[in-house]
Amino acid sequence: MKAYYSTAYGGSESSVYGDLPDPSPGVNHLLVEVKAVSINQVDWKIRRGDLRFISGWKFPRIFGSDFAGIIRETGKEVMQFKPGDRVYGTRSILFNRHGALAQLRAVDQKCIRVIPDGMSFEEAAALPIAALTALNGLRKCSVKAGSHVLINGGTGGVGHFAIQIAKARGAIVTTTCSASNRELAISFGADEVMGYSPGELAATDRKFDAVMDAYGKMKLEYVCHLLKRGGTYASTLFIPPPYLSIILVRMVFGKRLTAANMQKRPEDWKELEKLFAEGSLKPFIENIFPLEKAADAFDLAEKGNPRGKTIVTVPEMKLPNL
Template identity: 35%
Template sequence: MKAISYSRYGGADVLEYGERPEPRVGPDSVLVEVRAAAVNPVDWKCREGYLDGILEPVFPVIPGWDVSGVVSRPGAAVTEFAAGDEVIGYVREDFLSRGTFAQYVAAPVRTLARKPAALSFAEAAGLPLVGLTAYQVLHRVLRLRAGETVLVHAAAGAVGSMAVQLARHLGARVIGAARESGQEHIRALGGEAVRYGEGPGELGEQVRALAPNGVDAAFDIIGGDLLRATPPLLAPGGRLASIADGGVTELGGSYAFARADAADLAALAALAEHGVLEVGVARTFPLERAAEAFRFNEAGGAGGKVVVTVD
């Protein structure tokens, strides 16, 4: 099969397009014929070795965790899916090797859900990682409830946009922080927009103007100084979570990392099917130009998901 792979850590130039063996399908997995795979920042961070301490590489590595496609062959123990089913998946294992930037991927059923018919394959490929991240932080870490106010950092980005939509669906009030260019997008999703200015102090003034008694919860997607400036914006008993900075635990908050969960993914798919969630696609690239897709994602500011399509 055709695939993108790398045999050493490095920049986008280490990515190679060529033939790789078709993956074997275990009893609890299905072979998915890939139609689209989304690029996420974690993909190039893995490629550059930033996650080497927790994810062992088995070179050559096929990158990618997000996928949409069609079941080609179910494993011997699989009853959940049949050949021809359209699926989405967050196909992450505890090592790096068998990713989604390929014509086929062997996906454990715990990583899959049925694809929402309302989304194209490109849109559907952009849902799993960002959707699971936002869903699990809001539901399981922050335990956000209707009527509460949540501050979302980088609210115009991929994860942030998903968090705004999910929080609004829960019945929460959302204050979304972003650069000037993202303000209109946050408002379109139902959030109240605040702007990153000259520093954390300016942001704090804007948040306090909207929530004088503090916010009930805060979802950090940036880390660093903005994370450290967030605790004073919390109401008494307020909760803080970050997916970007492990130092959040020193501030009394929680660090979160998305995990594959078929039930959570199915819940997200249902919300997308009913029009509650939208996935914006900024640009698509064919598989053989995946290195360009990585570079485009790394440059930032795409304004939507970057997706690789597979013929």
């Protein structure tokens, strides 16, 4: 099969487009003909070697967590899915596991779902990590109708889903982004847009019930400044949690700090699919690259300030059993 794979940790200089042996699925696995893959920050961070102690040392390695495609084969113990099903999902690429940037991926049945009607492969691949993380953060912040919410970094992968989900819940949404992305943030449904420079964050006298930090690195002084007493801040980069800060901020200011993490709970998938079906959640895909140009997708995700989601499409494979 054709794959975009890495021969060592690093950037695009350590990765090539070429041939690798086809994967062989286990009894609980499905063999998926991959159609689309989205590039998340975690993909280029793992490719770069940031998590090498848990990511593993085996190369060549295929990266890419979120994917969508068509089932070609099912293992003996797979009852829920059948060949021909259009599916999507995400699977960790830690512990030497291969990812999805290839024509075929063997994946555990627990990691996938049938693509809802009306959703393209590209849209399906765009959802998992970013939308599940956005949903998790908003839930932890108890965002509901009438909540005043600030989404920090509202035009990236996580942020643009967070704006749409918060709006669907009836919240009043303010978002931060760079000046050039203002109109885009409004198109996602933001009621108000502001800059994220320290000066702009410090200057505002607005107070929010919740701050969902999609960017993940808002300074504690601004978190405390922007949150109402009793409000909650959820960050995508809250690892490891600074326990002392959590306790102090809670005791002194009555504000809660927590993490927004992707969880693959069936009810979360269902909520996203329902929002998509209602037209309240639509992945914004600005850049699509073919598999042989996956290096450009990684470079954009790592250095190019992408907007919304970046997708890699995978060329069709001629299989003997088709």
